[in-house]
Amino acid sequence: MFQKIQNWFDERIELTELIKEFNGERIPRRGGWVYTFGSLLAFLFTVQVATGIFLLFYYVPYFPMARNATYYLKHHVLFGNILLGIHLWGAFAMIFFLLVHMSRVYFSGAYKKPRELQWVAGMVLFSVVVVLGLTGYMLIGNENSWWTINVLTNVASHTPVVGGFLRIIVRGGTETSVLTMQHIFAVHVWLLPIIVIMFIPMHLLFIRKTGHQGMALEYKNSKLSDDDINKWKHPDATVPFFPDQFYKDIIIALAVFGVVYILAVVYGAAIGPMYRPLALNFAPEADWYFLANEELLKYFPGHGLIVFSTFLIPTIGFVILFALPFIDRGHERSPFKRPAATVLGILFLLLLVYLTLIGGEPKAPATV
């Protein structure tokens, strides 16, 4: 019976061949668990799309209503709290594992020739996912959404030359208004997800073209010199993607999904009070992944210096990250053979953690 169905498809589109081709991708053998984070991100993104689409059954992108629509979804819709919770904790998980995936790629030097394009496509994904997180935070329509929109559009206004215009375009006027919410909605729900949906296959296509690099330990037996580009295309041993690597991928996916699910059920998504522009003692808070950036904003006082924290430092940081494969052109892959890159990477991660921790502390006492 199954054989017959299979034959029917094979006669027409060679389905079995196609599936074999897809599943047979060769993955370096030794570091399998370390290579699971990319698939994990693809999985988490799928979960975001699935939950996001159904949040739209209730959500209203209109400033005076958005928060109450979300509240209704959470408290009066069967399992709405879980759906919303998965979308929130899933987003946090994505941002966290983006950093993990990037770190693993960074420390194994997998962005080097011939794999520069994987990194660049990855950076597009990273930027877009972070903005997805920020815009999601704004869509709730609670107090933090309101002030985050105001603060971030004001940050944009410090961009040299075009800043003032940028703020007006993003807000849809000089004020944060219903149009602002409408724009953010379109960006969060249509524009950015479509970019992600286009770039994940591109990312994967590039990887299939060059083969997976994996870590330096995959090349211990290679006789070629580190400078030989061919060395990094032929790991000592490989396994097929399906089922060997997929088996590990899905175990990690389940573990992370389990944690996300538990957090969704136990903590859910905090909705918070309706936005009140008149509030006298409200202290806005950024989401955790933005705290490091937030902390930067404190160190550059006065007219001339603000542009450092709002524009120059973040932009320069981004440009360096984007162009990393073209800046770091050495051929060494092992983190021990390129100590400068390794130490810089570790220092950068430590700085990020440090800024995030102090960024999370209250800055000015709300009362006293």
Added chain:
Amino acid sequence: MTKSSEESPSRRTFMMVVIGLISVAIGVALAIPIMGEVLNPLFKRRDIVWSELGKVSDLENIEPLVPKFVPVYFRVKEGWTVNTLPRQVIVVKDIAGKLYFFSNQCTHLGCPLHWIPERQKFMCPCHGGMFNVLGEVVGGPPPRPLFAWVYKIENGAVLIQNKFLDNPKERGV
């Protein structure tokens, strides 16, 4: 029968040029209305209204150098809706009796200021900006003194406009 691109290199060039031109034409034709829509806010006039804050006689009675937060409500058109923008006006009377009408927006990135009586300062909860009672920066990252509302006094009432004095980049209220 026309030649295929494989038979004639010039035919190939011709087809590539046509493909390129058509793609550009379609792209530009689509980009024009899209850019128009996105940039539209730049060409819209802001709806400017006056709104009554209170009686001068009441406001003149506040204690000197003790800020008073008074809400004001602007009824303005925003896109296709008419909305009420509630905003705080910080009314301050100096020792000479002059009244000031400040916005409670921090001039750094716009967070809502808290008045801390013990320190006689406005503190910003976001990045630690500080202003004295007359709106001057006394600490933290804010680049300029507090924004002052455009106001006028008519028939004994203070009217506030949804607009700041000295606001070159048109920061929203």
